[in-house]
Amino acid sequence: MIRTFQFRQVKGHMNQRGKTPNPMRKPESTTRPPTIIDVAQAAGVSKSTVSLVLQGSPLIREETADRVRAEAQRIGYVYNRRAAELRSKSTNVIGVVINDLMNPFFAEVLVGIERRLVDAGYIVFMAHTHDQVDRQRRVLLSMREQNVAGIALCPALGTPKSLPKEIQQWGLPLVIMVRSLGPGAYDFVGPQNEAGMAAATRHLIAAGHRRIAFLGGQSGIVYEQRLAGYRSALSAAGLEHDDALLAPAPATRAGGHEAMMALLDRSPRSTAAVCYNDITAFGAMAALGERGLRAGTDFALIGFDNVLDAAHSNPPLSTMDIRPGELGEQAATLLMARIGDPATKRQTYLAEPRLQLRQSA
């Protein structure tokens, strides 16, 4: 140890001092980045002292600490957090896995959780699954190997309901976002889908619409919940829910476009639609436009999510606001609480949808 210690040199440092290289030094030691041992040597203290200084321990006298920091700075020392984490068995890394970043809703969720996490001193492993469960499994395993402190997951479509339990058995704090995986003891953050879609439907009914379609979406728990809300509002108003009012399609812009085209070709024609989410509503608006129709005047449309784009679509979209960014932030909060106390009881945050009226309905 002493031998290595003596010969360890920092390149920049050496050049500065103009020392001639020690002929006995191993070749690679010239370029090796400095460690706390080098700092200790430079400051004339032990490496424990350096470690304590770097951790901001009050145990070290202020002058000593200052000197150590100055030397560290001078020789270009960089803290190796991964080494520290290995020894202390802690980690400040959190894994966030997202199913569909092409939907701005999830991008906003990601931005929200990332911000809160970074502000709390974490750093995030991000993985995108494209809604593929095998890809999801791969990245989850990889995060596990990397020893993350916790995981926030927007499950891919088709995720087995047993996944939360499995991840918890790995010993990893977990929060599920947006898509519930059925009953189970996991923390969850998402919107009130049924209540939200019922409110949207009620708004259209109150505006006098009788043939109200449900546009876009086709599978998954969120679809079921939103559809249920739509149906319950129809029933409560004594309106039939005709299957011809359903226009299932992928939850994408293209899907929304396709669904609206299908709807416009049916008769009797519906006069309004609640949309599975905002992006299907955007696709629907495009379809309307192609037929020379405009949402709001010729056909009433209500979205769900209130993504940023909804305020500037053509026309601006009326939608159920569930504050996507806030959902991400809440996920961060719940996850950090779980990390802080693994035994705390299961927590759920359900964002209350608020009708945001603009021009499409």
Added chain:
Amino acid sequence: MIRTFQFRQVKGHMNQRGKTPNPMRKPESTTRPPTIIDVAQAAGVSKSTVSLVLQGSPLIREETADRVRAEAQRIGYVYNRRAAELRSKSTNVIGVVINDLMNPFFAEVLVGIERRLVDAGYIVFMAHTHDQVDRQRRVLLSMREQNVAGIALCPALGTPKSLPKEIQQWGLPLVIMVRSLGPGAYDFVGPQNEAGMAAATRHLIAAGHRRIAFLGGQSGIVYEQRLAGYRSALSAAGLEHDDALLAPAPATRAGGHEAMMALLDRSPRSTAAVCYNDITAFGAMAALGERGLRAGTDFALIGFDNVLDAAHSNPPLSTMDIRPGELGEQAATLLMARIGDPATKRQTYLAEPRLQLRQSA
């Protein structure tokens, strides 16, 4: 070492075997996750052998390897990659920092780079800067401490031109994405802004437009380059470039909306516009709609980027296609090449914009 070795036990394993707990064992050893030492013990080999097996080394006989893997599986062993990386001084983590995920263009870039990186066996630290340089600095420093293998950066507005050099001096392979930081020896991936915007402008000129505006955007290298392309096309056609044709605004939907409103209130009125990017074009379409006008029939609009949404905006947007996802993939490719050979000469990938005609122009 031997002492710890003997007493180390894996919970599940023990219960299975029905052994009574060793009274001398330290209490925490019951719950400690298994390490290669436990696997070695279970398989009756040395830990070096286990390590070799886990690395898939051909040095180990197949039967031995099988037995080791089976035992590892049975006792619930999880590879600790961070420990391995500390020892071997390697790492499979790459940092990706993005300035604005609320712009689908960058979300698509992110998805592209993430996919390629994950497919190559990396895992990504993702950070979002909100175009704030101080936040960018923080996350970069944090990634450095985490010892990433390389960094892909979409610089925040206002990033000092010296940043690439600084990161390289840290010893980190780097690729700059989308926003060039001036001349310098760094790898770069981005679109041909000037040529692309010139082509867009030429298309409008060829369609007979004479008063063509430049809508949205207001600062940054990308803005300058795209504006230069617009100006050069105008000049080449012998058209004046009147300052009243410029409608600078933030590069957002709201900015595009605002800029179009300003344009519509000026006289003589322009009949067409090239837009800084797709999202400003979306905002512009909304503004047009509010005035009862429609892009394509009442006003010609060309975007830049060809984000996924452009195919389903209202109306579908004609735009300069620079394949955002591919940009991300190319960034991954360049970065991996740089990691593989730090001395390889500087590489640049400039996506050639292709005019994608839809309905807005």
Added chain:
DNA sequence: CTGAAAGCGCTTACAG
């Protein structure tokens, strides 16, 4: 307040 020693979970020469 500071130092010497052990150890986090791995890998990597080096022997045999």
Added chain:
DNA sequence: CTGAAAGCGCTTACAG
């Protein structure tokens, strides 16, 4: 082919 030993860059009791 396999094992014993050293070491990656830190932290953490434990002495003094």
